[in-house]
Every structure is written in structure tokens, then in C-alpha cells.
Amino acid sequence: MSVQEKPRYQQLKELIIAQISNGELRPRDRVPSENELVGSTGVSRMTANRALRELTDEGYVERVAGVGTFVADLKSASHVLEVRNIADEIAHRGHTHSSVVLVRKAVRAAATVAKALRVEEGEKVFHLLIVHKENGAPIQHENRYVLAAFAPHCLEQDFTAITPSAYLSAISPLQEAEQVVQAVMPDPGVRKSLQMQENEPCLLVQRLTWAEGRPVSFARLYHPGERFELAGRYAPTGMRQNKRYSMKVSQ
Amino acid sequence: MSVQEKPRYQQLKELIIAQISNGELRPRDRVPSENELVGSTGVSRMTANRALRELTDEGYVERVAGVGTFVADLKSASHVLEVRNIADEIAHRGHTHSSVVLVRKAVRAAATVAKALRVEEGEKVFHLLIVHKENGAPIQHENRYVLAAFAPHCLEQDFTAITPSAYLSAISPLQEAEQVVQAVMPDPGVRKSLQMQENEPCLLVQRLTWAEGRPVSFARLYHPGERFELAGRYAPTGMRQNKRYSMKVSQ
DNA sequence: TAGTGGTCTAGACCACAAA
DNA sequence: TTGTGGTCTAGACCACTAG
Numbered sequence: 001m002s003v004q005e006k007p008r009y010q011q012l013k014e015l016i017i018a019q020i021s022n023g024e025l026r027p028r029d030r031v032p033s034e035n036e037l038v039g040s041t042g043v044s045r046m047t048a049n050r051a052l053r054e055l056t057d058e059g060y061v062e063r064v065a066g067v068g069t070f071v072a073d074l075k076s077a078s079h080v081l082e083v084r085n086i087a088d089e090i091a092h093r094g095h096t097h098s099s100v101v102l103v104r105k106a107v108r109a110a111a112t113v114a115k116a117l118r119v120e121e122g123e124k125v126f127h128l129l130i131v132h133k134e135n136g137a138p139i140q141h142e143n144r145y146v147l148a149a150f151a152p153h154c155l156e157q158d159f160t161a162i163t164p165s166a167y168l169s170a171i172s173p174l175q176e177a178e179q180v181v182q183a184v185m186p187d188p189g190v191r192k193s194l195q196m197q198e199n200e201p202c203l204l205v206q207r208l209t210w211a212e213g214r215p216v217s218f219a220r221l222y223h224p225g226e227r228f229e230l231a232g233r234y235a236p237t238g239m240r241q242n243k244r245y246s247m248k249v250s251q
Numbered sequence: 252m253s254v255q256e257k258p259r260y261q262q263l264k265e266l267i268i269a270q271i272s273n274g275e276l277r278p279r280d281r282v283p284s285e286n287e288l289v290g291s292t293g294v295s296r297m298t299a300n301r302a303l304r305e306l307t308d309e310g311y312v313e314r315v316a317g318v319g320t321f322v323a324d325l326k327s328a329s330h331v332l333e334v335r336n337i338a339d340e341i342a343h344r345g346h347t348h349s350s351v352v353l354v355r356k357a358v359r360a361a362a363t364v365a366k367a368l369r370v371e372e373g374e375k376v377f378h379l380l381i382v383h384k385e386n387g388a389p390i391q392h393e394n395r396y397v398l399a400a401f402a403p404h405c406l407e408q409d410f411t412a413i414t415p416s417a418y419l420s421a422i423s424p425l426q427e428a429e430q431v432v433q434a435v436m437p438d439p440g441v442r443k444s445l446q447m448q449e450n451e452p453c454l455l456v457q458r459l460t461w462a463e464g465r466p467v468s469f470a471r472l473y474h475p476g477e478r479f480e481l482a483g484r485y486a487p488t489g490m491r492q493n494k495r496y497s498m499k500v501s502q
Numbered sequence: 503t504a505g506t507g508g509t510c511t512a513g514a515c516c517a518c519a520a521a
Numbered sequence: 522t523t524g525t526g527g528t529c530t531a532g533a534c535c536a537c538t539a540g
Contacts, residue, residue, distance in 0.1 A: 007509060021425045033525065044511045046297075049526080057308070065526040066519035074424040076336040076417045079458065081432060081483075085327040166327045173325040174272045178484045181332060183434035183452040183476035201452030201476065203434040207330065225434035225452065232332075233429045258528060284506060295530045300507080316507040317538035506538075512531100519525075 008043050012051035020060060020071055031061055031069040081232035083179065083205060086142075086221075087163045090134045098136065099160050102193070103129035106148060106155065113145045116208060116218040124148040126155055128164055131193050138194045139228060144219040150211065164217070172211035179207040181230070186222055194224045201225040259294050263302035271311060271322055282312055282320040332483035334430065334456060337393075337472075338414045341385045349387065350411050353444070354380035357399060357406065364396045367459060367469040375399040377406055379415055382444050389445045390479060392437075395470040401462065415468070423462035430458040432481070437473055445475045452476040 006014075019025040032040065037048035052069055055061045063069045090097040107127045114121040125145045132140040144164050146154050150171070157167055169175060186194065186202045196202075205221040257265075270276040283291065288299035303320055306312045314320045341348040358378045365372040376396045383391040395415050397405050401422070408418055420426060437445065437453045447453075456472040 009509085017425075027424075035524080044513090046512090046529095047510060049528090050509095052526085063526060064519085065517070066524080068525060074420060076339055076414075077420045077426050077428065077460070078333050078335045079428045079430055081332040081334065081430070081481075082329050083332065084329045088327055163327075169325060169328045173278075174268075175328050176485060177328065177330045179330055179332070179482065181432065181454070181481040182479075183454040183474075185450065185452060185476075199436065199450065201434040201436060203432070203454075209328070223434075225436075228433075230332075230432040231430065234427060260528085286505080295532090297510095297531085298529060300509090301528095303507085314507060315538085316536070317505080319506060503540085504538100505540105507536090509533100509535080511533080514528100514530080516528080517526095519523100521522085521524105 008041075009047050009051040009054070012037065012041065012043065012048065013055055016051070016055060017060060025071050027071050027073045029071045031071060033068060078234075079232065080234045081230055083207075083230065085163055085165045085169075086132050086140050087166065090132075090139070093134075095135045097132065097134060099130050099132045099163075101128070101130050101159050103127055104155060104159065109145070113218060117145065117147060117215045119147065126151070128154075128159065130159055130164070132163070137227065139223060141190050141194050141222040142219060143222075144217060146217045147215070150216040164219070168209060168211070168217055172216075174211070176210040177207055178210075179205055181205050183225070190222050194222065196224050197226070203228055203230065259292075260298050260302040260305070263288065263292065263294065263299065264306055267302070267306060268311060276322050278322050278324045280322045282322060284319060329485075330483065331485045332481055334458075334481065336414055336416045337383050337391050338417065341383075341390075344385075346386045348383065348385060350381050350383045350414075352379070352381050352410050354378055355406060355410065360396070364469060368396065368398060368466045370398065377402070379405075379410065381410055381415070383414075388478065390474060392441050392445050392473040393470060394473075395468060397468045398466070401467040415470070419460060419462070419468055423467075425462070427461040428458055429461075430456055432456050434476070441473045445473065447475045448477070454479055454481065 016025070016031060025031065031052070034045050034048040034052060037043065037051070038045050041048070052061065052063065056063050059072055061069050062072045087097045105127055106124060109117065109119060109121055109123045109125045111121055113125060114123060117123070117125070125148055128142065128144040128146065130142045131138050132142060142164065146164070146168070148154070151168065154167070159167070182204045183201050184204045186196060190202065203223040203225055205223070207219045207221065208215050209217040209219070267276070267282060276282065282303070285296050285299040285303060288294065288302070289296050303312065303314065307314050310323055312320050313323045338348045356378055358376060360368065360370060360372055360374045360376045362372055364376060365374060368374070368376070376399055379393065379395040379397065381393045382389050383393060393415065397415070397419070399405070402419065405418070410418070433455045434452050435455045437447060441453065453476055454474040456474070458470045458472065459466050460468040460470070
């Protein structure tokens with residue numbers, strides 16, 4: 001391999017991606033087998049295997065042992081959004097994050113919270129109510145419940161220094177989450193704390209966070225419709241990791 | 252390898268993931284090198300390499316040639332949403348998709364459209380205005396502009412049979428997209444076509460679709476706040492592909 | 503210089519599917 | 522039976538980093 005040349009498996013991948021892209025290879029078409037690639041390109045089988053395996057991981061092709069490799073049905077475009085930790089997002093924009101902790105106390109889970117967290121009513125939970133600000137302007141109203149059994153030291157944290165989301169990640173790194181995004185009208189309390197106009201809608205993110213196989217936290221995150229938007233960029237996971245995400249504030 | 256045993260590289264991956272998960276390995280900790288894994292587990296170096304390389308792809312570790320492998324900084328939880336083709340989503344729920352095409356004509360790009368598509372004002376574009384229904388109830392108001400040069404036969408399509416999104420994917424399989432989600436109040440026209448109440452907000456998805464390296468379509472997708480939500484589940488790309496996504500309609 | 507990751511090879515054995 | 526993908530090995534060469 002001469003100087004500065006791309007790896008062979010990468011060249012193979014790009015060759016096949018190009019053929020898919022320009023229509024030479026259509027969905028469900030057969031892609032050359034590993035042995036055929038060995039014969040036609042002179043690479044070893046392990047190298048051909050790596051190229052095809054990575055194309056599989058990236059969704060370009062599908063492989064069936066004993067049968068062959070085929071161009072994947074290009075699933076009708078699906079577009080991705082990523083919701084990140086609010087403080088990170090603000091920092092990433094070079095702005096200043098600050099927050100006001102309105103509520104931080106232990107309570108017994110009411111019916112709705114217990115149902116969301118899938119515990120018995122009356123289970124001990126911590127209730128947090130925090131308003132996050134970007135350069136002083138309120139941008140997120142966080143209403144969160146945390147399973148006390150999961151984060152016993154939760155109330156001792158300084159949530160103006162670390163967001164609950166970051167704190168929970170620190171406790172248990174490998175989390176899962178379910179979330180729902182909706183457009184809603186805020187109730188008066190939310191509207192007031194976000195300094196919103198009458199008749200201005202909220203972008204509401206409801207998130208259930210899982211750790212160690214069970215729900216550990218439920219949060220309702222309200223964002224002012226006028227000042228907040230959720231943005232994402234999606235590319236079909238090409239040769240490079242070419243996904244970028246961002247959350248933006250208009251103005 | 253006896254019957255039904257997992258591949259060695261997979262066992263290695265799960266071993267290391269477990270150590271990260273339970274705190275034995277903390278972010279920035281050094282992970283055993285390939286040669287150390289060869290010595291301690293008896294696998295070949297290629298097998299150790301595959302395990303560590305896949306852990307890198309999945310974001311668990313970071314590798315620096317000449318230095319070593321280290322547990323990745325677990326980025327404060329980022330949660331993913333995927334927006335799919337509306338017709339697919341409805342079909343996936345077992346419901347019936349139908350649509351009404353209100354506008355389907357060629358126009359000259361006005362200033363805002365030209366700017367979004369990054370073409371000159373006056374460029375020929377196709378304007379589509381379609382209301383999508385789920386079991387007869389309006390669920391999406393699609394206001395789309397398509398670059399005529401990209402999809403010359405666009406106006407000949409029957410968009411009650413194939414959505415514009417699916418049609419564009421069919422023309423050019425490898426697309427990219429940028430999109431922004433907001434909560435907004437609909438203007439009277441949108442409110443009427445979605446049969447919404449006064450004072451009900453919309454979830455607005457604005458999407459710019461790229462193909463062949465340039466923007467080819469710009470769409471504003473309005474959804475009624477009361478009947479529509481965007482849902483997603485995120486798991487840290489574990490051993491299996493364990494991402495699932497869905498879009499749901501409340502009620 | 504010794505250790506690291508990045509790549510590549512030329513074999514090998516296996517389970518599986520199709521003819 | 523032949524070909525497929527799935528895995529694994531035991532070497533190898535390279536560029537890079539650190540002591």
C-alpha cells in the first residue's frame with residue numbers, strides 16, 4: 001500500500017456504496033460474494049468479509065448465510081433527532097447555562113408518577129423542579145421525579161452545578177430512555193416560570209429513563225415554542241460517522 | 252466452540268461492557284490492549300481487535316494508535332427520536348392511510364423557498380400541499396417544495412398512492428436531511444385542514460432533504476398537538492442493534 | 503526501543519441453503 | 522455437492538507514541 005492510501009476494506013465499501021448510489025446495484029440485487037471479491041479485487045477473504053460486514057452494520061446490504069449478500073431495501077427515509085443534556089447544548093453554543101431550583105424534596109409517589117415509574121403508589125421518590133436558563137432567559141422547565149432507591153444521595157446534589165440528567169448518567173452510565181415529544185399549551189405555572197406569552201405553545205418532552213433494567217426517573221421538560229427548537233441532521237451512516245445533531249434556539 | 256456458544260469476540264465485548272456497566276472500568280480508564288487480551292483470554296489478536304473495534308464503533312471505548320484503548324467519556328445521555336414516513340407509520344400501527352392532494356403544480360420559487368433550497372429566486376419548483384389522514388382523521392399537513400430539476404416527473408405521480416417522501420427516496424436512495432421540530436400555533440388554513448380546535452398548538456417539523464450533495468426538497472409538516480406525538484426509545488447501542496422507534500397517536 | 507493500534511494475508515472449520 | 526456467510530488463527534508489516 002503506497003503512502004496515504006485508504007485501507008482496502010474501505011475502498012471496497014466505497015466501491016459498493018457508489019454502485020448502490022448510482023443505481024448499478026438496486027435493492028434486492030445480489031452483491032458479489034466474498035470469494036468473488038477475492039477473485040476480482042485480489043484482497044484476502046477476511047478483508048472482503050470486513051467490507052461486507054460493515055456495509056451490513058450500516059444498513060446498505062443484508063447477508064444470509066448460505067445464500068448471499070443483497071442490497072438492502074432502502075427503508076423510506078427516516079430522519080433522526082437527538083435530544084441532549086440541556087446544559088451541554090447551551091455550553092456547546094458558547095452560551096451560559098444557569099438554573100433555579102424551585103423544588104427539591106422527598107415525596108411519596110402519587111398515582112400518575114407511580115404509574116410512570118412502575119412502582120407502588122406511595123413509593124419514596126425525589127421531586128425536582130428546575131428552571132434552566134440560557135444567557136439568563138428561561139429555556140426549559142424541568143419537572144422530574146427520581147426513584148429514591150436508585151439515587152439515595154440525590155437531594156444532596158447541587159443541581160445548579162450539575163443537571164439531574166448528568167447526575168443520573170454519572171450514577172449509572174448505561175441508561176436507556178423512552179420519550180415522547182408533543183406540542184401543548186402550558187399551564188399557568190409553567191408559562192409564568194418560562195416567561196411566555198399568552199397563547200404561546202410549549203414543546204414538551206416527556207422522558208422515562210431506565211437504568212439497571214427498571215425505570216428510575218420520569219421527567220417532563222417544557223420548552224417555550226417561541227425560543228426553542230429541536231434540530232437534527234441525518235445522513236445514511238456512510239463511510240464516516242456522519243451524523244451530527246444539535247439543538248438550537250432561534251434568535 | 253461447543254454448540255450454541257456465542258462468538259469469542261462477542262463474549263469479549265460483553266465482558267468489557269459489563270465491567271464498564273458495573274463500574275469496574277470507569278471513563279478514561281485503560282482497557283486491556285489487544286495483546287493483553289490475547290494473553291489473558293487465549294483468543295487470537297484479530298479476534299481481540301474485532302471486539303475492541305466494535306466497542307469503538309458503538310461508543311464504549313476510544314482507541315489511540317500507539318497509546319492504548321480507554322473507556323469513552325459517556326456523553327451525558329443523549330436520546331434519539333426518529334421521524335419516519337407518515338404512511339409507513341400509520342401502516343405500522345395497522346391503521347389506514349389516506350390523503351387529499353390540495354395543491355400539485357409547478358411554480359417559480361419565492362424568496363423564502365429559494366433561500367431554503369439554496370437556489371436562485373424564480374427557479375422552477377413543484378409545490379405540493381397534501382393532507383394525510385389516519386383512519387380518516389387528518390394527522391399531517393404537508394407543505395412541500397421539490398426542485399423540478401431533481402424530480403422532473405414529480406407532478407405525474409399519484410400522491411394518494413405514494414407519499415412525496417417515499418417518491419423522493421425511490422428516485423435517489425441515499426438521502427440526507429436536516430430538520431427542525433417546533434411547537435407553533437397554526438395559521439387558520441392549517442388549522443382548518445387539520446380540523447383543529449382554537450388555541451390548539453401544532454408540532455411542526457421542517458425538513459430539508461438533500462440528495463446528490465444539494466438540497467432537493469423542503470417541507471413543512473404540521474401535526475395537530477392533541478392527536479400527534481413523536482416517540483422514541485434509546486438504548487446505548489449495545490451488543491445487539493437495540494434501537495426501536497415509533498411515532499404514536501394518542502387515543 | 504518496546505508497546506500500541508491498524509491493517510492484511512492465507513489458510514482453516516463450521517452451519518446452512520440451494521441445486 | 523457446491524457455494525455462501527460466520528468465525529478464528531498465527532503470523533506479518535506498518536505508523537505511531539512513549540520512555
